[in-house]
Amino acid sequence: MTVTLADLRQASRIEAEPPYTPHIGVLVAMMYYARLTTLQAVGDLNTKELDTVPSGFSNSVGMLLAHIAAVDRLYQRLSFQGRGVDAQEGESYAGAFTLGKVGKRVQGVPLERLLTDLEAARADTLVGLARRDDAWLATDLQVQMPGFADLNHHWAWFHVMEDELSHRGQIRLLRKTIEAQSSVG
């Protein structure tokens, strides 16, 4: 499924919808729109393009997509479960979460699998948010993060979205560079 600019322009509303409470619903609408823009930015890049790290860049589009999914999964632990990742989870998500600084880099994974993983992670987030309400959203996380002041759940899920949007901006740049290089080569 490719998302076009025209699709984005038809989706330009922020409205809370059931089953979510008003503030959670607004956040879900924002996360949904942000995801559409990520899908639009990625287009239908093939695996080689997803793996490309152009000169001057330190990440590939594939790495960033895996990161976005991993951030959803990390914040499910922090916000819904009140804990950090355990050793096994840490190992499987470390590469994606740290953008390859620790653990394995994402390489050779086709777009379809990256998108399925993004969707699966988000689906779990939405189930968790649908079970909660605006009073919970305003409260603080049960985990302490070293160096951080008290984080509330509203910030946590906003942050998941704002991190995705920031990487979407980077994906747009990466894709432009990759396409310019392949039209030259």
Add this chain to the structure above:
Amino acid sequence: MTVTLADLRQASRIEAEPPYTPHIGVLVAMMYYARLTTLQAVGDLNTKELDTVPSGFSNSVGMLLAHIAAVDRLYQRLSFQGRGVDAQEGESYAGAFTLGKVGKRVQGVPLERLLTDLEAARADTLVGLARRDDAWLATDLQVQMPGFADLNHHWAWFHVMEDELSHRGQIRLLRKTIEAQSSVG
């Protein structure tokens, strides 16, 4: 004023505060946090660094900062005044709004002036939002934008923020590249 990562970690809450109504207040808190991350990303780049367009990129950090301010000013017209920009405004903001595709590119403008302009544009946005309420936020814009479905005000101001976050991601990449080049050169 330089914003550090430690500052961001002390500002990790989303809460509506007076004088804003609840949904507008949440949006303002998100816009405020997004702006802090932009300031953190820019650091204290000098004018030469702000003007640099590294190979593989098409914009400078200075151009992106001017763009972020211009987007605020455009959406003030669209959302608060129910009109597009007039000819004179169009001329003065075109370069920044279109990232130099139409009109003048931003060049030779020191960081202080770019930040003053960002702050002035945002101050007008906040005055406009403080005068309005959540019922208004949910309603549709009074201007039609060709190719777009009905946009509501909530989307409009979310979009101002999400566009800034996307460019902040790009500024982070640009700054890394600029600093790597100057440590080599």
